[in-house]
Amino acid sequence: MIRPAQVWLAVEPVDMRGGIDSLSQRIQNLLGTSPCDGSAYAFRNRRSTRLKLLIWDGTGVWLCQRRLHRGHFVWPTADASTVGLTARQWEWLVTGVEWQRLDAPAPIHWRV
Template sequence: MLIPAQVWLVVEPVDMRLGIDGLSAHIQQALGRPPCDGTAYAFRNRRGSRLKLLQWDGTGVWLSQRRLHQGHFRWPNADDRLFTLTQAQWQWLIAGIDWQRLEARPMGHWKV
């Protein structure tokens, strides 16, 4: 699998029966973005145990799927339809680790 430079998480769950065309149409119609803009889009099912990644590599489209046997993928609880991740956060996410808890708060929020 290609390692994406930028990953956008589609916050709302999707039907995992969708393939390349269905997910591309979802990106265009529901999110108003071009699916072949060089970024990768990650989708999850309602239970959060399956993930699909749609990625354009300049020549064609890749569709990868990952399933966790235990637990679920940690997804943001955002009001936005899309949420972007760094490469490090993406690696933690696909490993099934809570990537949201891996970064410390800035020093300004700490009180003694």
């Protein structure tokens, strides 16, 4: 399994019919970087039930797709066009778990 150093999520949904070329172009337009920089780039559909991952492995570009049969991927809502994830957050995201809550600090007003 390929384990990228950094995973970037494109916040806005994309048309899942797009392939390597159209998603690579989207990366260049969103970030101004090359899709061959060693990072992985993830895209989702509108319903957040499918995602595509574009990653360079040093030899070529991989385009992987994952579909959930139940539930949806928890995707960030942010002012930025992309959000970076740690490897741990990525592993939780692809399983459909609400990864944003894993590292959340306890509310200040909460007491035992």
